[in-house]
Amino acid sequence: MIKILIVEDQAMLKDSLQHFLDNQDDMKVVAVTDDASKAPQICREQKPDLVLMDVITKETNGIVTAAQIRKEMPQIKIVIMTAFPEITFIDEARKAGAHSFIYKSSGNEHLLYVIRSTMRGLGYYPGPADNPPSVDQLTEREIAVVRLIHQGIPRSEMIKKLEVSEMTLKKDINSILNKTGFDSIMEFAVYAAVNDLILSASR
Numbered sequence: 001m002i003k004i005l006i007v008e009d010q011a012m013l014k015d016s017l018q019h020f021l022d023n024q025d026d027m028k029v030v031a032v033t034d035d036a037s038k039a040p041q042i043c044r045e046q047k048p049d050l051v052l053m054d055v056i057t058k059e060t061n062g063i064v065t066a067a068q069i070r071k072e073m074p075q076i077k078i079v080i081m082t083a084f085p086e087i088t089f090i091d092e093a094r095k096a097g098a099h100s101f102i103y104k105s106s107g108n109e110h111l112l113y114v115i116r117s118t119m120r121g122l123g124y125y126p127g128p129a130d131n132p133p134s135v136d137q138l139t140e141r142e143i144a145v146v147r148l149i150h151q152g153i154p155r156s157e158m159i160k161k162l163e164v165s166e167m168t169l170k171k172d173i174n175s176i177l178n179k180t181g182f183d184s185i186m187e188f189a190v191y192a193a194v195n196d197l198i199l200s201a202s203r
Helices: 011-022 036-046 062-072 087-096 108-119 140-150 155-162 166-180 185-194
Strands: 002-007 027-033 050-054 077-082 100-103
Touching: 002 011, 002 036, 002 108, 011 027, 027 036, 036 050, 036 062, 050 062, 050 108, 062 077, 062 087, 077 087, 077 108, 087 100, 100 108, 140 155, 140 166, 140 185, 155 166, 166 185
Parallel strands: 002 027, 002 050, 050 077, 077 100
Antiparallel strands: none
């Protein structure tokens, strides 16, 4: 039985992960927390086999905490997970000694594969094909939505500028999130701007 500690600050995802993993015959979630700074103490008390660690948590950087756990309790496996497809996180996770790295946009079966492989001593890190999404799959209006969100335009004004209904705008935002794997439209808007995706994109 693989004993797992989940470190995740999004309540819905945390509950979903706990339910999903607890339903596996070979896994048991022994603890959950929304704050990475609490993880080392939980590890001392609950002695999990594996920590599923979010990069960005309530108070602390999960990668920093992962390094602390690896130094103090090297027998514990660490799987870093993130919604941000940034290559720097991969490098930082490797330096921290994390055994595996996974994007939150990955499917449930892939998550199970990574957890089981990690426990067998086979670490997993994304290859080039697993790297950040582009805007190629977005429609012209979806790109316009991302641009307006990054500009800080209120949704009431976005509806007027785009000449769409509130329901249509919500559908566009959900479509963007589904296509990119991000959990927050603001997070994707920032990511797209930083990586010059929304300014250079054209239709």
